[in-house]
Amino acid sequence: MEPRHFRSQFQRAQLDRLDRLADLGDPACTAELDSPAVRRRLRDVDVLLTSWGCPSLTAERLAAAPGLRAVFHCAGTVRPLVTDEVWRRRILVTNAADENAIPVAEFTLAAIVFAGKKAPFLAQDARRHRDDWSYATARGELSNRGRTIGVVGFSRVGRRVVDRLRTLDVHVLVADPYADPARVAAAGARLVELPELLRASDVLTLHVPSLRSTHHLIGAAELALLRDGATVVNTARGAIVDTGALERECATGRLDAILDVTDPEPLPADSVLYDLPNVMITPHVAGSLGAETRRMSDSALDELERHLTGLPPRAAVTPDTFGMSA
Numbered sequence: 001m002e003p004r005h006f007r008s009q010f011q012r013a014q015l016d017r018l019d020r021l022a023d024l025g026d027p028a029c030t031a032e033l034d035s036p037a038v039r040r041r042l043r044d045v046d047v048l049l050t051s052w053g054c055p056s057l058t059a060e061r062l063a064a065a066p067g068l069r070a071v072f073h074c075a076g077t078v079r080p081l082v083t084d085e086v087w088r089r090r091i092l093v094t095n096a097a098d099e100n101a102i103p104v105a106e107f108t109l110a111a112i113v114f115a116g117k118k119a120p121f122l123a124q125d126a127r128r129h130r131d132d133w134s135y136a137t138a139r140g141e142l143s144n145r146g147r148t149i150g151v152v153g154f155s156r157v158g159r160r161v162v163d164r165l166r167t168l169d170v171h172v173l174v175a176d177p178y179a180d181p182a183r184v185a186a187a188g189a190r191l192v193e194l195p196e197l198l199r200a201s202d203v204l205t206l207h208v209p210s211l212r213s214t215h216h217l218i219g220a221a222e223l224a225l226l227r228d229g230a231t232v233v234n235t236a237r238g239a240i241v242d243t244g245a246l247e248r249e250c251a252t253g254r255l256d257a258i259l260d261v262t263d264p265e266p267l268p269a270d271s272v273l274y275d276l277p278n279v280m281i282t283p284h285v286a287g288s289l290g291a292e293t294r295r296m297s298d299s300a301l302d303e304l305e306r307h308l309t310g311l312p313p314r315a316a317v318t319p320d321t322f323g324m325s326a
Helices: 003-009 012-021 036-042 059-063 084-088 097-117 119-126 133-139 156-167 181-186 194-200 220-225 243-252 291-308
Strands: 047-050 070-073 092-094 148-152 171-175 203-206 231-234 256-259 279-281
Touching: 003 291, 012 291, 047 291, 059 084, 070 291, 092 291, 097 119, 097 156, 097 203, 097 231, 097 256, 097 291, 119 133, 148 156, 148 194, 156 171, 171 194, 194 220, 220 243, 243 256
Parallel strands: 047 070, 070 092, 148 171, 148 203, 203 231, 231 256, 256 279
Antiparallel strands: none
């Protein structure tokens, strides 16, 4: 992993625990796997703890680590680093995507609450209306009670969002072709097809992985189904939404947007979304940052301890789940 992530994710508590569980050599942390010094270390490595910045585990690099048995990823997706050679060698892979889902769900809940009150957009209005707060009435009804929230994707984040929405007096719809209707109902939501969800939603929140099948899942036709004044919340991946179509809808004022991810990322400097008073953009901060990242490190260390004691992993990534993961 990159040294800055090591410093953030492995502080004294994590380092002490790691020292109890494993024999650490020198270097203990590296951002590359190709230098002679690191290749010499790899000859004796049984386990890799990885995070953001880990190079791809190619056949050549794995050949330098003949004893490698497990990769415990201290972050979410392992798609940038896992290759077919990892599966061929039957190396155990786990991730901390469940832990990373927690702050994303928290951020999303806050975004949904703010969307009901139009808070991000009223905050921008306040810069121009400093002597009269009656401007708030121009944003329509400012309430969360009775709103319909459309959750696209009953994923690990989507499920947590649905659970947190129980604290609000809202109606929750879920669209996900792979979801079990009984599980969705038990969570307090109703499973529907995407067009029905779009037509009914006051707030649309997206929680599907970025795959070929989900590229521009929300395009011009889908955005057109949303009711006037609806808010699009995206804390998943930017490519799920057709940026051009969203720009056109938001520019008319018909739709609002709260975007923590965009496509591309960052947006081009001339994107109209930056300047629209009904759009809030944050720089991909919903996921784990700061102390939140150590929750993921602790999870990886849990996996290491289970591995050493012969217990099965809790969050294994397999060839079957890899293709559908975020």
